[in-house]
Amino acid sequence: MRSIFDPVRAIYSSRFLALALPATVLPALAFPVGAEAQVTTELDVYWAEGARTVAEGDFEGYAKIYHPDAVLVVGGSGSYPIATALAGWKPGFDDTLEGRAEAGVEFRLTERLVGETTAHETGIFRYFLRPEEGEEQIALIHFEALLVKKDGRWLMLMEYQKGPATDAEWAAAG
DSSP states (O other): OOOTTHHHHHHHHHHHHHHHHHHHHHHHHHSOTTHHHHHHHHHHHHHHHHHHHHHHTOHHHHHTTEEEEEEEEETTTEEEEHHHHHHHHHHHHHHHHTTSEEEEEEEEEEEEEEOSSEEEEEEEEEEEEEESSSOOEEEEEEEEEEEEEETTEEEEEEEEEEEEOOHHHHHHHO
16 A cells, blocks of 8 residues: 655655755765865864964964955854954964963864865864963864865865853864
């Protein structure tokens, strides 16, 4: 005996295959074997450069990891042009460069979706600032980053600081 759902299942299955197959097979065909490892390595270098610039107070170097039209999204606060965010962060870079503070950032990535010239990275970053006088400040932040490779360089188009992370989440991401 046929179920009344058989025609629905047949339509759903054929639509599912028509939509899901291209979404799963085509990217695999378009992305050369071994290319993902190369892109991941390039992105590891990108994140290391970001960490270096923060530790050294290299504001110009830090600004160069962003696309000129990049956007910073801060969960619960809004969306800002990266130029606005960078202007707000510059005094911290200056303090680090001039020895009035020590700063650093570490990234732990939990999901990496990459193509040859595009990437979406998800994870947690740990930022610290130790002023010469005053107490150390530490921030653990869930984030997402959307990047493009332009003229051989990876650039962040969008940084989404989703919200605070816990020490347990940081440890689990390690």
